[in-house]
Amino acid sequence: MSPFERLTEVFHSSPQYEATQLDFEGGEPFVQRQADTPGTLLRIRPYKENEGVVDGAGLLQSVHDVTTNFRGKNTSDHHSFEVWFDEGKICFYMHAATDAAADKFRRRVGNNYANSEVFRVEDGHAFPIIEPDEYVAGAWLEMEKIPYYPIRHDNSEGFETDPYGEITSEMLSLDDSTVVTQVVFRPAKQSWTDGDRFKHNSVDELAYALRQGTSVGWLNPRTRPASEKDKQAAKTIEQQRGQQAFHVNIRVLAASSEQDEAEARARGVAGMFRKYYNAVTEQGLDDIPVWHRRKRKRANRLRRFVQRMSDRDWIDRRMIMTVDELAGVAHIPNAEIETPNIDWRYTQRGDRVPADVGQYNESADRSTPNQQNVATGGRDGI
Structure with a gap:
């Protein structure tokens, strides 16, 4: 090729x-x-x-x-x-x-x-x-x-x-x-913001991480202080609790x-x-x-x-x-x-x-239904 x-x-x-x-x-x-x-x-x-x-x-x-x-x-x-x-x-x-x-x-x-x-x-x-x-x-x-x-x-x-x-x-x-x-x-349970240890953290943990800044660099890693946008995002995420x-x-x-x-x-x-x-x-x-x-x-x-x-x-x-x-x-x-x-x-x-x-x-009577035989296949999403 x-x-x-x-x-x-x-x-x-x-x-x-x-x-x-x-x-x-x-x-x-x-x-x-x-x-x-x-x-x-x-x-x-x-x-x-x-x-x-x-x-x-x-x-x-x-x-x-x-x-x-x-x-x-x-x-x-x-x-x-x-x-x-x-x-x-x-x-x-x-x-x-x-x-x-x-x-x-x-x-x-x-x-x-x-x-x-x-x-x-x-x-x-x-x-x-x-x-x-x-x-x-x-x-x-x-x-x-x-x-x-x-x-x-x-x-x-x-x-x-x-x-x-x-x-x-x-x-x-x-x-x-x-x-x-x-x-x-x-409808989701009221505990939806508590997180899932197999998928993602809770809203509180995510907000806390945003306020701690971001790790940048590879050869010489350092922590970049949280920006105002990070802090605002943390506040917005926290407000999800109880919704x-x-x-x-x-x-x-x-x-x-x-x-x-x-x-x-x-x-x-x-x-x-x-x-x-x-x-x-x-x-x-x-x-x-x-x-x-x-x-x-x-x-x-x-x-x-x-x-x-x-x-x-x-x-x-x-x-x-x-x-x-x-x-x-x-x-x-x-x-x-x-x-x-x-x-x-x-x-x-x-x-x-x-x-x-x-x-x-x-208008449905113009056609004959046959979709009942359509395969539903697996659950791969698409």
């Missing part, structure tokens, strides 16, 4: 946004029906006059219900908040693990987002349909540092504008394309008949999430494309990724967010964002189901 070929091989071993046709069994579309999906899917039509991220924090705080077994292990259910660009429209969803959780979400969304409409998706599909000729691209979002380095804390680095403005704008695509962002969350938090997965999926469009939407939306960043702690989100240099293995990984999204799987990827942090990536927006084609609600209180729901649910 020539040096150029070796360099090319190394380059192409790095994860890429390379959309791929998945060839579902029998050449049929991928369809996930509500009747075949555990839990309950709720559709939300937000009323424009709400407090956005602030109301999102209130909602998350109200559903932070931790359950443990007799050994103290966290056995809490996981739920998801999702934004879909599907059939030319941007819609908002929550998926509840149980009927009881769905009822609670309906009440709490109503309490925190006045005049917004929440209703169960009783029939039809529980995930956007992916046609067999469409190209699919996807990515995970992960924290660049360990969880105790917050992305934001108590609005100290509040958003000048709702980040969903840029995210939803980036999701807009061809009318026959699909883009989904999914945030799966599971309610959630274990989190964040996924982005794009599907389109145009390969370039699927790649552009997946890359673009993931890039908008990278803007969630705390300059003090230098914590942010990094995107990890679902990829393999071999087409067949790449298709298998993307197929498994789609199945996990439609099943609302939660996988431990060692990402924890406080209520305030999670509200930034999982909230119902308001009139501050000007993205077109959002499924807003324009009237106040009432329980009328929107007129397009019948058509939306019937």
